[in-house]
Amino acid sequence: MERKENFIRLRQFIKFFVFMAAILFVMTGAKTNVNAAGVSISSPKADSEHEAGKKITVKVEGSSLFSFGNFYYRVTRINPDNTSESILYDKKELSWGEASFVFTPDKVGYYKIEVQASDENNLEDLNPDDTKTIIVWKDISGAEVSGLTDKVYNGQEQTQNVTVTLGEKTLKSDTDYEVSYSDNVNAGTATVTISGKSPFYKGSTNKTFSITGKPIPESAVSSLPDASFTNKQIKPEPEVIDNGITLEKGTDYELSYGQNTNVGTPGTVTIKGIGNYSGEVTKTFNILPVSIRKAFIAAISDRNYTGVEIKPNPSLKYNGFGISQETDYSLTYSDNINPGTATVVFTGIGNFKDSVTRTFTILEPVTSGSGRSVILSPEDNTEYPVGTEITVNAQATVFLSDYYAGSPINMNFIYIKVIRNSEQIHYERTSIRSMSDVVTLKFTADVAGEYLIQTEWDNFHYEVEGTSIHYIPIASEDFSPDNSITVYVGTPAPQGAVRDISNATITGVSDKTYTGNAITQNLTVKDGDKTLTYGTDYYLTYLNNYDVGPAAVQVHGKGNYTGTSEYITFQITKCPLTADMIFLSSDSFTYNGNVQKPNVTVKQGDYILDKDIEYTIENDGGTVPGNYQVTITAKDDSKFTGTVSKAYEIKGISIAGAVVKAEPSSYIYDGTEKKPAVTVTLNGEALPEDSYTVSYKNNINAGTAEAVVTAKAGSIYADSSSGAFTIGACSITSENISVDDIPDVTYNRAAQTPAPTVTFGDKALLAGTDYILTYSSNTNVGTAEVTITGKGNFKDSITKSFAINKKDISDSSVTVEDIPKQLYVEGTPSRPAVTVKDGNDILTEEEYAVEYSNNTAPGKATITISGKGNYTGSRGVTFDILERTEYAEHTLEEKVKELEDEDTTQYLPEDSEELKKAIEEAKKILDDDKSDAEALEKAKEKIEEAKKKAEEKLNSLPTPEAVEKIIMKDKKDNDPKGSDFARLQLRSTNQGKNSISLQWTNISSASKYVVYGGICGKKIKKLDTVTTNKYTCKGLKKGKYYKFIVVAVINTSAGEKAASTSKMIHVVTKGGKNGNDKSVTVKVKSGKKKKAATNITIKKGKKLTLYASTKPVSKKLKVKKHVAIRFESTDTKTATVSKKGVIKAKAKGTCYIYVYAQNGVYKKIKVTVK
Structure with missing residues (x-):
């Protein structure tokens, strides 16, 4: 504690000392100027790192606390590409030995900080006292990463071609950042990590992309072999190999199966890709039947003799599961009626094949009197409403020991009882009338409840006489029933009630033909009116249904049915x-x-x-x-x-290779069949003549004929062979051929081809078929020739001549064109040219001569035309000779009429207008005064000059193809050669984010307009051809500059011409930072001020400067200039205008100056030169 207090006291003393020394320093004027010792940078440290966008404070110190004065400082950024630019340059004052300045770097790079002490007002360059270089970096974690695409698994590491943008700068891979990946092999989500690279970028950012499973190709899955029926679902496992790699089940794919159980339906296995694989491939295989011999067949017990076929149906199992009759096997029986050994043949069907045989024993019959009654209807458990009349039908089967020993017969029931709710309400005893009678009892069920119906066969009270059985009455009502059913009136039958199948009606059993397989029946089983369903209500068993002989089928109840039917017999007949x-x-x-x-x-x-x-x-x-x-x-x-x-x-032995030789082997054509004799050899030996016949082919006309040898029926030979022989062409000069003389013909300016008549014997030959004709000297008057050259059946040639006579020039086919009226010239005979035609051909001077008469004075003159060369005879025509005024009037009227009938819209609009004006002036002269010959002549000359000028201008126009070639060739966005603004005034009328609308001035004679366009600075292309003066270009990118040119095309007699080509305009779409010009303002100086220019008057030889400016659509949007404001004069003979807007008056008159911006908006200025 004491040490701390001492340290504080010491620091306060030092501060006080420094402060007093400074006061003393100032008072005495002994401060130090920084120029003497310079300045240094104390902070930041050299090579220190700083994050872009954060302030950096630079501290500058003098050599001591008493340093004062000015210093300059400069901050220079050295970019990663080694280019540099000055960021900061300024002057500051150092006080008490220190100063500081602040700057905020916004870009990465090396920042060099330099300081120099100086009192100069403007120090152009530094000779720094101290320099420090620091590093400015950016965090890449906020960068935008684009270019990621999903990939498909291929077993290799998946990479991406990414673009990394930080702010507005696109970073460079391996220079500004590094790319690494994780989880980028297997299907799933892969990660790409963009890590900043020192020294200018730090941090990292992660992006993900999907690797989808590769679709399993069908060729990768092996084919499946056929499989035998197993009574279970068959599940084969195919091998899956993709590009040599065996795929793993459960990892790369999983299997699913179809039913794959029964024969006849192909089995299916579906391979579904999982993990690194996707898609599905389905393969099929055949399921083959298995031998019925492999099935387990239950033993067949002994059976009692019944007098009918006995058909046991033992159960069968295969592979632990039961198999079904009619579906999997059929039964055939033999020896199955009488006592002894019977046979059952089991034949595989459907899923089984082959056959197997089993036997059983039929025991001796019991012949003492016995029997059983059966109720035929109604069905057990039938439901009725109260009040229904119920009919009971019953029957019995009896075995007799004497007269009918061993044979079953049908007889009437003896007793029928009806018991309702435990109370007997009906009792019937019947008499037996015949063996086929059915006993019937009817009663009305008028009380709801359960009705029990019972029957009993009486085996004591009957006797047989002949074919009838007579009942012997006995007074007895009590009996033990051997058959009963229950019906329900006004109340439902209990659920699940079981009925006896033995009461059913069975039909459809028929004899069959032996097949070597088990024989089955397609029978119908009915319980009353209800048709039972096989497999649900019943199944079938067979006896002896394999071999030829008696067989039987038995119906067994199933489901809601129980019991069995009697065996129903049928025969298996021989095949x-x-x-x-x-x-x-x-x-x-x-x-x-x-x-x-x-x-x-x-x-x-x-x-x-x-x-x-x-x-x-x-x-x-x-x-x-x-x-x-x-x-x-x-x-x-x-x-x-x-x-x-x-x-x-x-x-027979084939003679197809026999050698057939014809004698003679050649003939000359004479129109008849040729049948030479033949010799036939086979393998060097001659065939007997009586072993074959001879026929002929192609044996009339010239060429190769055939003698065809065919083996005779009944001989030891077969087939045919042929030998060739030739028929040569007949000479056209033969004495058998005649050619008639050809009659003379008259000259007709065309080649004359009269056809000669050629006969061969009494047959006329055909030109083109039998001969061809060649003519010579057959056009002009004289002797012509025709050469007849044989063809087909004929050869060689012969020549005939014929005469061509002169044609009379007065013939109706010869015409003389009308001769126009002629101008009378005193002292000069009028000799107009004559045009003579023969049909559509104009005759030459060598074909006729002309002689004039009465052709020296006004009036009618005559021309005599005489034939020459190919023509003869003469004819006369007249023409008119007119005085000057009359002639001038006539020729002007003709010229006006000619041009009024002509379509002048083919010319350029201005030329068409000029021609129309000249015509109107001429018509005015013709209407007002026809006596002034000079005026009439000048009017005609003016019309002709206007037409000539229009035609020359039209012919000088380039073709649309030539203009397109010029447009396409340019790569620097230049205006096409020969283009102008004034005619089309191409401009943009509307812009969207993805579209630009154009409009231009319509040219009346234009048939169409071709629009060209493209991105500014890139190749231009043809966009469309339209017939109106509007076009909208769609599908564009927002905020992008586009260029356009329009070419007007007209139809002329010389084909299509490019009437006008617009200047190139530059337009930007909406959605970016740039905009378009809205309007153009044009001013001229008036004294010291400038005023708006609309109509300008200027003296010839003088100059005047136009000051033009544009106004953007929005102040917020910058108009990027592709071209400066442009100027154009409509008549450079009257006034010209320079690129800078300087007008120079050339000649008196009026013209217009167009001042237009790059997008086509313009100002039109009228200029009058005096």
Whole structure:
């Protein structure tokens, strides 16, 4: 504590001492000027680091506490790219040996701080006393990272091509920052880390992107082999290999299966990508039937004799699960009626194949009197409303020991009782009239409740006479029922009531044909009116349903049904043999002189019949070519029946390769068939002539003909062969050919081609088919020739001549064009040119001569035209000779009429207007005074000059293609050569964030306008072709400058021409920091002031300066200048204007000056030169 107090006292003493010394220093005037010892930077330290955007205080010290004076300081930033710029330069005063200044760096870099003591007012450069360099950095954690895209797993590290922006600066990878990744191999979310790189950037930022699973290609999954039925779902596991890498189940993919149980429906396995994989691939496989022999079959117990077929249906299991009749197997029975050993054949169907046989014993029958009654209707548990009349039908089966021993018969029931709610309300005894009667009892159920209906067969009170059974009455009402049902009146039957299937009606059982497999029935089971459902209400068992013979089917109750039906018998008949059961080792042989026949196999499905047991065969074969057959006949004791045959053949030896030689081997065409003799050799040996026939092909016309040799039926040969021979063309000069003389023709200015008549014998030949015609000297008057050259069946050539006579010039086809009226010139004969036409052809001077008469004075003159060369004869025409005034009037009227009928809109608008003006002036002269020949002539000359000027100007215009080439070639945003502003006045009328609307002045003669555009500074392109003077360019980027040019196109007689090309304008879309010009203001000096300029008058030879400025759409938006304000004169002969707006008056007259901004907004100034 004491030490601390002493330290405080010492510090206060030092301060006091310094303060007193300073007062003394000031009082004595002994202070030190900093220029003597200079200044130094005490803070910040050299190479210290500072964050951009935060203030930096620079402390400057003199050599002592008593240093006073001025010093300069400068701060220079050295950018990362080694460029530098001065940030701060100023002067400050040092007081009491110290001073400071503050600056805030906004960019990264090395900042060099320099100080120099100086009293100069403006020190241009520093010779620093001290320099410190510091480092300014930025935190990259707030940077914007763009360019991230999702990736698809490929087993490799996934990287990104990112763009990192901090503020408005795009940072450089590996210079300003480094990129690292995590979790960037497997599917999921990967992280990219952008870390600032020293010394200018610090911190880091993380971004994520997704790596999606790679779709499993179908080719990566192996095919699945066929599988046998297992009675369980089959689950094969395919191999999945992607680019040589075996994928793992549970990691890369998972499997799902279809039902994959039954034969007939292809099994499916779906491979679904997980983890690093995605998508699904489904593969299929076949499920094959398994042999029924592999199934477990329950033992069949002995059965009592019933007199009908007995058809037990034991249960079957495969692979621990039960299998079903009709679905998985069928049963066939044999020897299943009479006592002894019966057979059951189980044949696989559906999921099973093959067959297996089991036997059971039928015991001897009990023949003493016995029986049982059955209620046929109604059904057990039937519900009725109160008051319903119920009909009971019943029947009984009896076994008799004598007359009907061993045979079942139907007889009437003896007793029927109806008991309601435990009280007997009906009792019926009936008499038996025949073996087929059904006992019927009707009663009305007028009280609600449970009704029990009972029946009993009376086995003591009957006797048999013939085919009738007579009842012997007995007074007895008590009996023990052997069958009963319960119905419900006015009350529901209890749930789950079970009915006896033995009461059902079974139909649809029919005889079947042996197939080698188990035979089944498609029967119908009905309980009253209700059709029962197989598998739900019942199932079936069979006896002896495999082999030929009697078989039986039995219905077993299931679900809500119990009990079994009696066996229903049917026959399995023998299988008829058919041709498709016969298979031959070959159905064709070639003759070899020996007996030949095929080997024979007889099959039913996959079962091969035993020749020794089941059929006989007739197959003797043959030696000569012909058709033969194999005959199969089923043996009597086999399972088959009938006789069937199958054909085969023995073919003759093929002569397809035989050599056929025709004699003679050549002919000359004469229009008849040629049939030379032939010799035929096969393998060097001649074929007998009686073993073949000869026919001919192409054997009339010139060319190659064929002799075709075909083996005769019944010979030992087959097929055919051919040999060639030739038919040569006949010479056109042959004596058999005549050519008629060709009649003379008259000159017609075209090649004359009269057709000659050519005959061959009595047949006229056809030009183009039999010959071709070639003409020479066949146009002008004289002798012409035609050469007839053979073609097709003819050859060589012959020449014929014909005469071409002169044409009379007075012929109606020869015309003379009207001769225009001629101007009378005293002393000079009038000799107008004459145009003579033959059809559409103009005759030349070598074809006619002209002679004038009465052509020296005003009036009608005559021209005589005489034929020359190809023409003969003469004809006359007249024309008028007019005085000067009359001629001038006539020619002017003609000229006006000619141009009034002409479409002048093809010319440029200004030229079209000038021509129309000249025409109107001429018409005025014609209306006002026709006597002034000079005026009439001058009017005509003015019209002609205006038309000539318009045509020349039109022809001098470039084509749209030439202008487009100039526009496309420019790469510096220059105005196209030959462009102007005044005609089209192209301007932007509206701008959106993504669109710019343009408008220009319509040119009446323009057929269309071609619009060009693009981003300023980049390549321009053709945008569209429109027919109106408006266009909106869409799909643009906001805040971007675009350039546009419009070309007006007109249609002329010389094709399309570019009538006008606009200046290039520059327009920016909305949404950025830049805007467009709204208007243009133009002023001129008036004394010392400037005033608005609209109409300007200037003397010839004088100059006047226009002062132009633009006003932006918004003060908040800056207009980036692409081009300065431009000036343009509409008539440089009257006045010119320079790029700086200086008007120079050239000649008296009026013109306009357009002052326009870069986006096309303009001011129009009228200039009058006096």
